[in-house]
Amino acid sequence: MKFDTKQIAASLKKQIEDFLSDTSKKEVGSVVSVGDDIAAVYGLPGAMLGELLLFPGGHYGLVMNLSEDSIDCALLNGEGDIKEGDYVYRTKKVVEVPVGDALLGRVMGALGNPIDGKGEIITSSFRPVERVAPSIMRRQGIDTPLITGIRAIDAMIPIGRGQRELIIGDRQTGKTAIAIDAIVAQKDTGVKCIYCAIGQKTSSVAYLVDVLQKLGCLDYTCVVTASSSEPAPQLYLAPYSAMAMAEEWMEKGEDVLVVFDDLSKHAIAYRTLSLLLRRSPGREAYPGDIFYLHSRLLERACRLSAKEGGGSITALPIIETQEGDFSAYIPTNVISITDGQIYLNSDLFNSGHRPAIDSGLSVSRVGSNAQHPCMKKVGGGMKIDLASYQENLAFSQFGSDLDSDTRAILTHGGVLDAALVQKNRHPEKEEKQTIILYAVREGLFDEIAPHDIPSFLEGFYFYGSAAKPGLIRRIAETHDLDREAMAEIRELATDYLKEHQED
Ligand code: ATP
Numbered sequence: 001m002k003f004d005t006k007q008i009a010a011s012l013k014k015q016i017e018d019f020l021s022d023t024s025k026k027e028v029g030s031v032v033s034v035g036d037d038i039a040a041v042y043g044l045p046g047a048m049l050g051e052l053l054l055f056p057g058g059h060y061g062l063v064m065n066l067s068e069d070s071i072d073c074a075l076l077n078g079e080g081d082i083k084e085g086d087y088v089y090r091t092k093k094v095v096e097v098p099v100g101d102a103l104l105g106r107v108m109g110a111l112g113n114p115i116d117g118k119g120e121i122i123t124s125s126f127r128p129v130e131r132v133a134p135s136i137m138r139r140q141g142i143d144t145p146l147i148t149g150i151r152a153i154d155a156m157i158p159i160g161r162g163q164r165e166l167i168i169g170d171r172q173t174g175k176t177a178i179a180i181d182a183i184v185a186q187k188d189t190g191v192k193c194i195y196c197a198i199g200q201k202t203s204s205v206a207y208l209v210d211v212l213q214k215l216g217c218l219d220y221t222c223v224v225t226a227s228s229s230e231p232a233p234q235l236y237l238a239p240y241s242a243m244a245m246a247e248e249w250m251e252k253g254e255d256v257l258v259v260f261d262d263l264s265k266h267a268i269a270y271r272t273l274s275l276l277l278r279r280s281p282g283r284e285a286y287p288g289d290i291f292y293l294h295s296r297l298l299e300r301a302c303r304l305s306a307k308e309g310g311g312s313i314t315a316l317p318i319i320e321t322q323e324g325d326f327s328a329y330i331p332t333n334v335i336s337i338t339d340g341q342i343y344l345n346s347d348l349f350n351s352g353h354r355p356a357i358d359s360g361l362s363v364s365r366v367g368s369n370a371q372h373p374c375m376k377k378v379g380g381g382m383k384i385d386l387a388s389y390q391e392n393l394a395f396s397q398f399g400s401d402l403d404s405d406t407r408a409i410l411t412h413g414g415v416l417d418a419a420l421v422q423k424n425r426h427p428e429k430e431e432k433q434t435i436i437l438y439a440v441r442e443g444l445f446d447e448i449a450p451h452d453i454p455s456f457l458e459g460f461y462f463y464g465s466a467a468k469p470g471l472i473r474r475i476a477e478t479h480d481l482d483r484e485a486m487a488e489i490r491e492l493a494t495d496y497l498k499e500h501q502e503d
């Protein structure tokens with residue numbers, strides 16, 4: 001056998017090189033101190049911000065602070081039995097979550113780990129949780145509606161695909177209900193949904209998952225949750241994980257709806273984490289980068305240009321206010337980041353006017369660009385009508401002698417206001433909203449007492465769907481309301497009123 005010395009030398013050299021590069025992969029440091037789910041580590045000069053470090057027992061820590069002589073990590077699963085002197089290894093990886101269609105129907109923790117007992121999530125695609133938002137050149141304007149099925153929103157505060165619309169209100173004002181209705185309304189529309197629960201009780205999330213399952217929404221929805229009992233780093237990461245999952249679909253040209261319930265608790269978790277990391281506290285003890293916390297998250301929601309596939313992420317962040325104070329620090333931050341807000345009023349909610357949307361304070365900055373022609377026609381000027389009703393209502397309480405014009409405004413306003421009352425988990429198709437709202441806006445039902453309106457309108461639509469199925473189909477297909485359709489609705493309303501009076 002003939003030996004080729006050159007070949008042997010080359011092979012040896014390669015082995016030595018591989019051996020050297022292998023050792024360099026295993027950078028090892030040691031724990032200096034550990035406490036409050038934070039570990040200080042010494043001796044990993046190459047570690048990057050946001051990198052994952054591996055601790056004994058398979059624990060991971062997220063690098064949050066880099067200082068000259070140590071690194072502070074947030075321990076993702078709590079401190080367990082990590083102690084001073086333990087070895088710590090670099091992974092050279094940032095936090096990644098599984099993405100793709102395998103997530104649909106699943107309930108996951110903040111890191112995409114399944115927690116629904118349905119076994120592993122089988123996917124080969126992963127994405128880093130943090131990512132820079134698409135540049136302006138990669139985006140396009142918002143012009144396609146995302147129908148929430150809630151009359152007041154679709155008519156007055158329309159949301160477009162790719163928009164960020166804040167849902168803001170006190171405790172127990174129906175914030176979650178609106179977001180869940182929006183998810184339910186996406187059935188058969190092709191929009192995928194992610195519900196991200198941050199800092200909520202496990203029992204309330206389990207209840208919502210059950211609701212979504214019963215309504216048949218889990219086929220196109222997944223849930224990411226970091227409950228109130230989990231360590232602060234999990235709560236901090238959860239929304240970014242959800243956004244990364246949404247981006248995968250968006251980049252494939254699909255439309256996604258993401259709900260963040262809620263970002264107030266997210267801000268509090270980040271404040272806790274920052275204080276533990278000894279970052280200097282600012283206003284309301286929040287750290288200086290609290291605005292960036294939410295802006296870098298919500299900037300990632302957008303509509304991509306046709307060249308990029310035309311996908312979109314619509315974000316519905318939720319913020320909880322204290323005693324209606326939406327001018328507090330975190331609420332104003334998120335208001336300024338989003339493209340509008342749906343403001344929920346607790347007085348309205350408690351008086352039974354649900355959804356308790358305050359039409360005066362709610363706004364969509366994308367506006368009617370995100371409405372189909374039919375909705376534009378029935379929603380135009382509705383806010384003004386309601387405002388004039390509210391104004392006259394307040395005024396009328398001082399005196400009893402009202403002129404006929406004021407009385408007409410009050411009667412019509414009362415009916416219109418009552419027409420916006422809608423039970424939760426009953427989102428409506430656009431054609432139903434169009435027919436009902438057209439009849440109401442035209443004053444065809446002004447003679448009905450407002451408290452009878454919700455059931456009366458249900459009856460009217462039921463009657464209409466039996467009498468004129470063609471009309472409903474036409475509105476659903478064309479998304480428009482032509483003269484002929486308007487005449488048909490008028491006719492329908494007259495017939496139904498006649499029948500109603502005979503009963
Ligand atoms: P929290 O501050 O606790 O998160 P929230 O603002 O998210 O509360 P929800 O949990 O959505 O409020 O709603 C509170 C209650 O009001 C729920 O029991 C819900 O079923 C009910 N509710 C919400 N919207 C409506 C509605 N449109 N019609 C009838 N009931 C409603």
Ligand code: MG
Pocket residue numbers: 175176177261
């Ligand atoms: Mg809620």
